[in-house]
Amino acid sequence: MSIEALQFDFDSIRVATNNFSEANTLGRGGFGAVYKGRLWNEEDIAVKRLSKDSAQGDIEFKNEVILVAKLQHRNLVRLFGFCLERNERLLVYEFVPNASLDHFIFEPVKRADLGWETRYKIIVGIGRGLVYLHEDSRLRIIHRDLKASNILLDAELNPKIADFGMARLFNIDQTQAETSRVVGTYGYMAPEYVMRGHFSVKSDVYSFGVLVLEIISGQKNSSFRHEGKLEDLLGFGWNSWKEGISSNLIDPMLRTGSRLEIMRCIHIGLLCVQQSIADRPTMALVIQMLTSNSVDLPVPSQPAFFMYNHGIGSSSDMSLGFESNSGLTGSDQSKSNSAHKPIPENSTTR
Missing domain, CATH: 1.10.510.10 (Transferase(Phosphotransferase) domain 1)
Known part of the structure; x- marks a missing residue:
């Protein structure tokens, strides 16, 4: 799986989450906020917007995305990809409709x-x-x-x-x-x-x-x-x-x-x-x-x-x-x- 296949464009995520609007906020925590989004193909997603003070480097971030994106099991939340652009680090997951x-x-x-x-x-x-x-x-x-x-x-x-x-x-x-x-x-x-x-x-x-x-x-x-x-x-x-x-x-x-x-x-x-x-x-x-x-x-x-x-x-x-x-x-x-x-x-x- 190539890194390009997993990369999302920042503008497409911004549009999908209605510019990371408060109405689309699903939760907040120490690592950042989570937003609900809808892609151009009508697929619902959950977007994790990581805080900017992470000590992890960009190369390590990409490597881990590739590794975790390979994990596919019906009892694991699936990672679709990421965005690393404009000093932003976003993780894009499948949206799971019920509460935890x-x-x-x-x-x-x-x-x-x-x-x-x-x-x-x-x-x-x-x-x-x-x-x-x-x-x-x-x-x-x-x-x-x-x-x-x-x-x-x-x-x-x-x-x-x-x-x-x-x-x-x-x-x-x-x-x-x-x-x-x-x-x-x-x-x-x-x-x-x-x-x-x-x-x-x-x-x-x-x-x-x-x-x-x-x-x-x-x-x-x-x-x-x-x-x-x-x-x-x-x-x-x-x-x-x-x-x-x-x-x-x-x-x-x-x-x-x-x-x-x-x-x-x-x-x-x-x-x-x-x-x-x-x-x-x-x-x-x-x-x-x-x-x-x-x-x-x-x-x-x-x-x-x-x-x-x-x-x-x-x-x-x-x-x-x-x-x-x-x-x-x-x-x-x-x-x-x-x-x-x-x-x-x-x-x-x-």
Whole structure:
């Protein structure tokens, strides 16, 4: 794929977004603003207008666009191309019509319409997207910022992983790396990443496990409540599983769906958030577990950041001095789903 084939003319993007009008603004964040646009061929797009203080050079920017544009999977938001002109850096993505997952799963009215069949489809779809990033594409990509607001939903509520601004490209034979610049969203980040800056495919597995438990409970990991009391979602889920009362974790609005299947998904979620990196399954194994009852599930061990019973407080209360994600959050996306951050970084600074 040539760089020319991916390059958009600035004027055409300006026209498509009505001169980047406020009415077309989908969201804003630390990396810039996102606008809805419509091309000359009537195709809707989401345009990420990057802030001008990025440390990344033009050559690196182009190289990363070429790499990410090659990623094509039904559960990833597709990058169409870019514009690098007049001191502007624009990323052009497909437009995904529904809001991000957090606008559905954490809002009582919308959540009531999100039955188990749809939630299960979203869980499996996110998993398949991660398998592609970790194993099936020509690149190996660690997302590093998997969370509900970075999962976009299409017209049929199929999930699409977005926001590759924190992602890291790996060599195919590389299994882990470390950074002194820990970026991401607290509550979703694996403990080895928060504490030591170590990340791997298993870091994404941990984030996926948190997402699974959030989708099933309909509550955020950072503010999970049971019977009116603030609890630690992972610890509560593990204790409930140990005591044979995992049903306590299930969203009361989930009135239909196989309880056995939901319980199995809780079990899988707990396997993903285990403290030990080696004990967490790969995403390929997770998909096997999700889609085949013939795959036996091992007994999960205590999850990471399980601290309520130790008097430390919830994971969201801890302050470790890490650099927080400066991209769009769920609240930034009040107008839309399309909160796209820049494409993967190859260095620890931006």
